[in-house]
Amino acid sequence: MNEQQFVDSEEYYEQLSLYVNEGTTTAAMLSCGGVIEAALAVARGEMHKSFAIVRPPGHHAEPDEHMGFCFFNNAAVAARVVQQQTSIKRILILDWDVHHGNGTQRAFNDDPSVLYISLHRYEEGTFYPCGPFGSLESCGEGPGLGYSVNVPWPCPEMGDADYIHAFQRIIMPIAMEFAPELVITGFDAAEGDELGECLVTPAGYAHMTHMLSGLAGGKVVVALEGGYNLDSISKSALAVTRVLLGQAPDELPPLTASEEATETVWLVAKEQSKYWKSVDPKACEPQETFEDISFSISEILKGHRQYYLYTKHNMMEIPLMNENLANRFSGQVMCTGNLRVELESSSTCDVHMHKSYLIDFSKQLVGWARKEGYSLLDVNILPKPVEKHNVTRGRQHMDESAKDVLIYLWDNFIQISNASRVIVLGHGPGCRAVVDLLNRRAVGMMKVVKGFIQVVGLQDQPHAPSGGLDDLRPWYKKHSVVVTPSAHPMLPRTDKANELRKHGSILPIDEAQPIRLIRTAMPAIQDYVKQSLIAINAEATT
Structure with a gap:
């Protein structure tokens, strides 16, 4: 192309966002x-x-x-x-x-x-x-x-x-x-x-x-x-x-x-x-960031649970004198009068996993306990959110937090309450914490605990005490019941027979969804508690 041809083609090249001169072809090659x-x-x-x-x-x-x-x-x-x-x-x-x-x-x-x-x-x-x-x-x-x-x-x-x-x-x-x-x-x-x-x-x-x-x-x-x-x-x-x-x-x-x-x-x-x-x-997926004045949905539900238990059932918050436990669990431990222990898992307040399960189950459980004249200690093991740099991530940290708060409550409240007939109820991830409590406070618990209940879903396994005392395992087998979906994979497996024999009664329930399992099982749990207490009364009168 000569100089005039370049001038004549200027508009064409500009439309294509191109700059050309005599050396363009050589340079491009x-x-x-x-x-x-x-x-x-x-x-x-x-x-x-x-x-x-x-x-x-x-x-x-x-x-x-x-x-x-x-x-x-x-x-x-x-x-x-x-x-x-x-x-x-x-x-x-x-x-x-x-x-x-x-x-x-x-x-x-x-x-x-x-x-x-x-x-x-x-x-x-x-x-x-x-x-x-x-x-x-x-x-x-x-x-x-x-x-x-x-x-x-x-x-x-x-x-x-x-x-x-x-x-x-x-x-x-x-x-x-x-x-x-x-x-x-x-x-x-x-x-x-x-x-x-x-x-x-x-x-x-x-x-x-x-x-x-x-x-x-x-x-x-x-x-x-x-x-x-x-x-x-x-x-x-x-x-x-x-x-x-x-x-x-x-x-x-x-x-x-x-x-x-x-x-x-x-x-x-x-x-x-x-x-x-x-x-x-x-x-x-982008993580939402919130202003300091905002609250997570789980915190709102916990606050509502605390208000409901206080206004409807006169349940009071137990003060936690340990600063670390107070920061993690304040407002999540409620009791009435003399004490009976019941451990709720994080499933009762995590709405992402378990939707609207919180209040319905609280009404059913607490209403029944009050009607029967039982005292109730309610512990929610999902810790409060804290600043990111203070959080140790993972399931293990949540388990350790739950174990710590249970030991604190046993040593500082249950043991000094003169409670002589205690029923322990663990649900979901809470089962691990109550069994750990049994391992660490075996002597005291075997004296006063009359029933030990674990409610496990399809994805969980029931836990058994690890031993220590010679009579702990026989005591646990006599006083324990495991509530589980009838479709739980451990039930039909012969290779799990030895594991199942560590537990007392196995109570299969025709319900697979975790959010409905414990509610469906409540009549059977109530009957088990009554029968356990009747047996104790019968022993006391003979």
Whole structure:
């Protein structure tokens, strides 16, 4: 083309966001050839990793159209050449350029041998190259369905925390499941780039490169794509190159992904979980944050339970003099007059698991106990929420908290109450705590406990005392009953016979749902308690 032809074609190229001059064709061919050679060198084992510093970029160039400063799709052409000329067939192309690589996805949209992943500004399809092709629902077609993964950022200023969150939740799980033989990546979303307006630092790029280096036996090819701030792109390229050469990435400060990022990653996870088993949407679900003045639903229900037990049944809160126990269980231990122990599990206040079970069962249990003239000690073992840095996560910590509060109550209230006929009732996770109490206070409990009840669901196993005293196990077998669904897997199994023989009576109930099991079992439990007390009275009069 001569100078006049360039002038005449200016409008055409501007519509395609292209800049051309006399050297454009040569530059575009050299750029594409440079990425091809860099990829072949790694694929053939001549190098472990490579970095192709080339211009012009390529990821907007589609199979039948050049656009967006791109003439040949460098990464796509290099991937296909590697597949044709080497034994490598499975290739991951990771595009962390701030724009969606429409050309690269288009080239492999129906090809399952190339996994294309892009993190880019999308903003409901209004950010270049515009349209729905870069949306999270754009996942490929035909045989390639599921092999295109888009993480479409809804706004500018996405930074290290956001990108690394996407890497950890989406990109690396999918990449490891795909198990590529070669990784090709290109970038430009650097901090300081006014056109891209993203905030990924050189250290952020270094950490992402470090993660990618764990794929494909370390065979990684990096290709420069966009980038419109020379200082920013050079610093990021240097950080990436250092990782490619084996250096550790610079340390990052503590990171928290933005709400926009966590929401986007969650939505992507829900879409991609249709195609990849390693993607878990539940693990990606954004966690709500609350102001200091807010209360969890479980705390509201506990408060309501305390109010109900006080106003309807004159039950009073037992003060916990131990500061740690008071912080965890205040308002959750209620009693009437002389004491009888009943342990409720967390199922009575966790509405996420057990819906509206709390008040209905409280009315049934407490109303019956008051009618019969029994005293009641009600303990809810779900600890209060505390500041994150004070929490030891996991089931084990909840079990230890429950054990501690029961020991405290036994030593400081039950033992000094002159109660001579005590019934112990454990439900769900609470069973472990009451059996531990029996192990640790066996002598005192065997004197006054006349009935020991465990209510276990389908997923739980009844617990038996571990021993210590020679007569503890015989005493437990004589005084215990286990209430369980009739469909519990332990009942028909002969290999569980020895375990079942450790317990006294086994009471199967035709109810599988935990939220209904103890309510359905209440008539049988009431009858057991009455019969136990009648037997005691009969022994006392003979």
